[in-house]
Amino acid sequence: MVKPLATIKGRGAADNPAGRFEKLERDRDEGEHVDSRPETVITLQQARSIISRNESPDLPFSRSINPYQGCEHGCIYCYARPSHAYLGLSPGLDFETRILAKENAAALLREELSRPTYRCELISLGANTDPYQPAERKLRITRSILEVLWEFRHPVGIVTKGSLIERDLDLLEPMASEGLLQVFVSIGTLDGGIARTLEPRAAAPYRRVETLRRLAACDVPCGVFVAPIIPFLNDKDMEAVLEAAAGAGARTASFTLVRLPWEVKDLFKGWLEQHYPLKAAHIMARIRDMRGGRENDPEFGSRMRGEGKFAELLRGRFDVACRRLGLNAGRCGSVETGKFRRPDRGQGSLF
Numbered sequence: 001m002v003k004p005l006a007t008i009k010g011r012g013a014a015d016n017p018a019g020r021f022e023k024l025e026r027d028r029d030e031g032e033h034v035d036s037r038p039e040t041v042i043t044l045q046q047a048r049s050i051i052s053r054n055e056s057p058d059l060p061f062s063r064s065i066n067p068y069q070g071c072e073h074g075c076i077y078c079y080a081r082p083s084h085a086y087l088g089l090s091p092g093l094d095f096e097t098r099i100l101a102k103e104n105a106a107a108l109l110r111e112e113l114s115r116p117t118y119r120c121e122l123i124s125l126g127a128n129t130d131p132y133q134p135a136e137r138k139l140r141i142t143r144s145i146l147e148v149l150w151e152f153r154h155p156v157g158i159v160t161k162g163s164l165i166e167r168d169l170d171l172l173e174p175m176a177s178e179g180l181l182q183v184f185v186s187i188g189t190l191d192g193g194i195a196r197t198l199e200p201r202a203a204a205p206y207r208r209v210e211t212l213r214r215l216a217a218c219d220v221p222c223g224v225f226v227a228p229i230i231p232f233l234n235d236k237d238m239e240a241v242l243e244a245a246a247g248a249g250a251r252t253a254s255f256t257l258v259r260l261p262w263e264v265k266d267l268f269k270g271w272l273e274q275h276y277p278l279k280a281a282h283i284m285a286r287i288r289d290m291r292g293g294r295e296n297d298p299e300f301g302s303r304m305r306g307e308g309k310f311a312e313l314l315r316g317r318f319d320v321a322c323r324r325l326g327l328n329a330g331r332c333g334s335v336e337t338g339k340f341r342r343p344d345r346g347q348g349s350l351f
Contacts, residue, residue, distance in 0.1 A: 126158055
């Protein structure tokens with residue numbers, strides 16, 4: 001019998017299971033070596049397009065940009081992990097150690113926004129992988145995208161777990177003053193012990209609260225994304241996260257249940273057995289209760305919030321806490337689209 005894999009410090013996954021498109025899947029032999037300190041490899045990529053479009057009724061945006069494929073934060077529950085299978089890589093360790101960086105993102109974006117047929121709508125940064133993951137500190141791809149968006153006076157929404165966003169306050173502050181920006185900081189728990197293994201390379205929860213405080217101090221409209229809610233693990237922290245975020249200056253809030261599509265299901269269950277073996281069966285049973293008996297619900301409308309009594313209880317708790325704290329009150333979270341412009345590149349006018 002193969003022994004369970006040992007936890008890898010600073011990584012969410014402990015193995016590299018094959019993606020669903022692989023024709024062959026090899027069982028791990030007993031005694032097989034798994035690198036205890038896998039290095040992160042960044043590959044610079046020349047992307048062919050930069051703006052992704054979706055028609056999901058569950059999302060408040062239809063356009064997004066992901067500067068990076070893969071994410072070193074290593075969140076074990078990340079619903080973007082299965083996307084690495086399209087690259088012939090594993091949604092496990094590969095997802096958090098084999099990062100593709102779109103170094104030509106800003107040039108592609110400028111080209112797209114300059115087209116006469118382009119129509120301005122909010123663009124979301126961080127819809128799939130975090131735009132402020134560690135690689136951004138050196139590569140500055142997210143910053144270059146923001147520079148183009150500011151040049152065109154284009155609205156943007158940002159979702160992140162990274163405190164590195166504070167570096168770009170010199171851009172974010174003027175964008176906010178023009179009504180072109182909204183920022184959501186994702187905080188699922190205030191428990192540092194849970195966060196260290198659940199989101200091993202993301203900023204600590206207290207640090208994310210401080211990021212909210214610094215953004216709000218610069219009049220950047222910001223909110224908290226309480227996600228993902230995992231029953232019997234971090235659902236107890238919902239009100240505490242909302243209270244801390246509101247105290248730091250957040251104006252808006254939202255939440256989602258944990259989603260376990262494709263390969264994420266087995267990765268997450270393995271993580272539970274490693275870190276919370278006495279709770280694992282109980283947690284998965286409750287997830288199935290909220291997913292119509294399945295471990296994942298892909299249906300629009302229910303995939304973010306779940307169904308059943310426990311899901312209703314979570315929604316009720318969230319609504320009560322938001323009302324008490326003044327979150328989501330009045331008109332908030334909207335951005336300007338009417339200020340979009342195509343800068344004069346020096347060609348001038350014919351008339």
